[in-house]
Amino acid sequence: MPPNPATYDTASESPANPGTLDGMERLWTPAWIARHVAMVxxxxxxxxxxxxxxxxxxxxxxxxxxxxxxxxxxxxxxxxVWWREVRHTLRRRRAEDPSPAPSAAAGPEPAAATPAVRRPVRVNRVPAASASGAEDGELVDYNRYLSWLNANPGARPGDYPG
Structure with missing residues (x-):
């Protein structure tokens, strides 16, 4: 008779040998031993x-x-936190177990799944063009002034020729 899934956690069992603790060897690596010792x-x-x-x-x-x-x-x-990490490691182990090979009639292999966490992408921002198409005259003058200050780093604002 199979166990009641509502009251029985099978995260540490392997599909081939239910009722065993085959997945526990993953918790005896040097990194995990250090985690166990640190927890204690x-x-x-x-x-x-x-x-x-x-x-x-x-x-x-x-x-x-x-x-x-x-x-x-x-x-x-x-x-x-220690218990949560142990359960996560054991469940990840079960998810990584190879599934039965698909039949040849099933078609091509599915594309690899995208990772759950991806690196952030840096995007250079470009100022948006004005919606009306006409530039504000004061804004153009101010931008010209700022570009002149940038081109002349030693200059004072009073030296601006415009």
């Missing part, structure tokens, strides 16, 4: 700081009551 060190450190604040609050420092609550919240956030 941060959680223990944050909980230790929380206990220290509790002892300070018991000695009469009222401000420490707030910090005694804050440090365990930080530890919980570290565990949440």
């Amino acid at each position: 060190v941060l959680v223990v450190g944050f909980l230790g700081l929380g206990w220290w604040q509790v002892t300070r609050a018991a000695e009469g420092n009222a401000l420490s009551f707030g910090y005694a609550i804050e440090w365990p919240v930080f530890a919980g956030f570290v565990v949440f």
Whole structure:
């Protein structure tokens, strides 16, 4: 009998061997071991700081009551981010598993999917032409003045011949 999908998470199982933890080897790379160690060190450190604040609050420092609550919240956030990254890695592994080969009658292979996050594209902006087609006389004079100042960097505005 298959498991109830509403209450059973299969992110760490492989399609070939349901009920196994075949995808877990991805979490034992050197980078992941460093993440596991960092998570444990941060959680223990944050909980230790929380206990220290509790002892300070018991000695009469009222401000420490707030910090005694804050440090365990930080530890919980570290565990949440670590768990989310573990689940994301295991689900990505399942999505990357090769699917059955398409039949020859199915037609040509589909185009590669575009990446979810793309690099930003820089575009040089060009000033738009006026809608009426006629240039404002003061704007033309001002632009001529600015281009003269740009061409003569050592000049003062009073030296402008126009």
